[in-house]
Amino acid sequence: MIATIIPNKKKHYSVLLDEIISIITPQYGGTFIDCTFGQGGYTKKILEFPNTKVISLDRDKDSEKIALEIKKKFKNRFIFNNKKFSEINTLDLKNQKIKGIIFDLGYSYTQIKNVNKGLSFSSNGELDMKMGLNNFSAKDVISKLDKKDLEKIFRYFGDEKDYKRIAYKIIKDRKIKNIDIPTLVKIIDSSKKKNYYKTHVATKVFQALRIFVNKEITELIYGLINATKVLKKNGIIIVVSFHSLEDKIVKYFFKSLSENKSVSRYMPKGQEKKNLFKIINKKPIIPSNKEIKENISSRSAKLRFAIKQEDLNDFETDILNKFKYLIDIESYSKKLWRINHFFWINNFIIFILIY
Numbered sequence: 001m002i003a004t005i006i007p008n009k010k011k012h013y014s015v016l017l018d019e020i021i022s023i024i025t026p027q028y029g030g031t032f033i034d035c036t037f038g039q040g041g042y043t044k045k046i047l048e049f050p051n052t053k054v055i056s057l058d059r060d061k062d063s064e065k066i067a068l069e070i071k072k073k074f075k076n077r078f079i080f081n082n083k084k085f086s087e088i089n090t091l092d093l094k095n096q097k098i099k100g101i102i103f104d105l106g107y108s109y110t111q112i113k114n115v116n117k118g119l120s121f122s123s124n125g126e127l128d129m130k131m132g133l134n135n136f137s138a139k140d141v142i143s144k145l146d147k148k149d150l151e152k153i154f155r156y157f158g159d160e161k162d163y164k165r166i167a168y169k170i171i172k173d174r175k176i177k178n179i180d181i182p183t184l185v186k187i188i189d190s191s192k193k194k195n196y197y198k199t200h201v202a203t204k205v206f207q208a209l210r211i212f213v214n215k216e217i218t219e220l221i222y223g224l225i226n227a228t229k230v231l232k233k234n235g236i237i238i239v240v241s242f243h244s245l246e247d248k249i250v251k252y253f254f255k256s257l258s259e260n261k262s263v264s265r266y267m268p269k270g271q272e273k274k275n276l277f278k279i280i281n282k283k284p285i286i287p288s289n290k291e292i293k294e295n296i297s298s299r300s301a302k303l304r305f306a307i308k309q310e311d312l313n314d315f316e317t318d319i320l321n322k323f324k325y326l327i328d329i330e331s332y333s334k335k336l337w338r339i340n341h342f343f344w345i346n347n348f349i350i351f352i353l354i355y
Contacts, residue, residue: 013295014041015240016303019285020102021045023305024236026052030099033057033230035085035223038108040066043078053077055091059084059132059214060111084133086222089229101227103239105220105246106301107210119210121202123181129213136336138209142179144339147171149332156329157217157245158208165191166205207243215333217326220246221319224253228276229313238305245326247284247302253319254279254306276315277306 020042024032029051034043037058046052047070054077056067067080081091085103111131112120118128118138127138141153147167154163169187173179179187188202211217227237237254241247258277284302292299320327 013298014039014045015104015106015295015298015301016285016287016291017041017045019303020238020240023238024100024102031055031096033088033091033098033101033227035088035102035227036104037063037067037080038104039063039110040070042102042104044070047074047077055079055081055093055096057081057083057085057088057091061132062110062114082132084219084223086219086226088223089226091230093230097232098230098235100236100238101231103220103223103227103237105216105240106242106297118181119206121181121185121200121206126180127184127209129210131214134213136213136333138213139179140336141209141212142170142184143174144336145332149335152329153212153332154205154208156208156326157211158204158206159244160204160208162192211245212330212333215330217245217249217323218330220249221253221323221327224250225317225319228257228308228315231308233308233311235308236305237308238303240301240303242300242302247304249319249323250304251284252322253317254304256319257315257317258306274310274312276308276310276312278309279306281305 024030024046026032026046026049029049031053032046032055034046034054034056037043037056038060040056040063043054043056046054054074056079058064058067058080059082061082064080064082067078070078071080083090088101107119111117115123115125116128117130118125127142129138130136141150145153150167150170151163154160154166160166166188169191170179170184173183173187177183184205185202188205192201224237224239231237239246239250241250254277258275258279260275281304284304286303287295287298287301
């Protein structure tokens with residue numbers, strides 16, 4: 001994820017808002033799911049139209065404050081859930097015909113500027129990067145994973161060319177000092193070749209850590225799969241992504257299910273296979289020059305959408321195998337669980353022996 005950053009703190013920009021509204025047509029009513037509620041931009045815009053209902057999700061507990069304000073105004077038309085969007089299939093959607101599901105994979109300005117979250121390389125605090133409902137922080141990653149693990153995280157999640165030097169210096173420096181945000185930035189800067197960079201030298205490593213800490217690859221893949229399951233025929237899934245890795249996953253999922261015919265395993269043998277999705281735009285929709293001028297961070301946004309053509313809730317997809325190498329890297333988090341668990345047990349035993 002890249003930040004959906006807002007240059008003016010007083011104004012929130014929802015990326016590609018007009019384009020999304022034109023695709024989901026809330027003026028004709030319907031129930032929609034906003035999988036990344038954030039500052040509530042998409043939700044509020046949809047609720048401006050009568051005969052609409054929005055069910056929102058966000059893993060960030062801080063979003064609940066904004067949700068409560070919207071709930072006061074749209075008591076019977078808005079529901080908020082503090083959940084990861086991969087859990088969309090756990091929502092109570094009885095008698096709900098979902099017209100559209102929206103994913104905005106960017107971070108909001110308030111999240112980036114929240115010092116406690118430690119998402120930005122311009123912060124001075126500790127490494128955190130937890131977006132909510134997490135089991136570990138970026139500090140755990142930097143201080144506990146081995147060199148090979150860090151190399152793969154930086155290489156595959158950040159496309160960082162100097163991943164080996166950076167990982168080596170982290171391992172070396174963490175033996176003698178605590179690595180907070182400013183320290184990590186210095187490590188990255190000293191590990192890079194002295195060339196001119198269009199973006200900050202720490203951008204790719206911080207992106208990689210955010211992805212790993214929040215398991216964004218696994219979240220996105222299961223979010224897409226489960227959103228497709230709850231969507232009814234003629235429903236629309238929209239995804240706004242901000243970096244090539246996200247877009248690659250979304251593009252493959254939509255393309256494979258629009259070109260490779262699928263059928264539920266519960267269908268009778270001999271059942272004709274059909275394309276689950278229909279894609280209108282083969283190329284992604286990108287922000288206009290006007291939007292980019294108003295919100296510079298929208299320049300990397302890409303919008304893709306697909307229309308579900310069949311009421312198949314149990315369909316065949318190879319997306320988990322296609323991106324298994326990325327899911328496997330995210331599974332390094334199990335090592336952190338074991339390390340933390342051992343540390344907790346060890347301290348508990350020491351406490352018992354002393355007291």
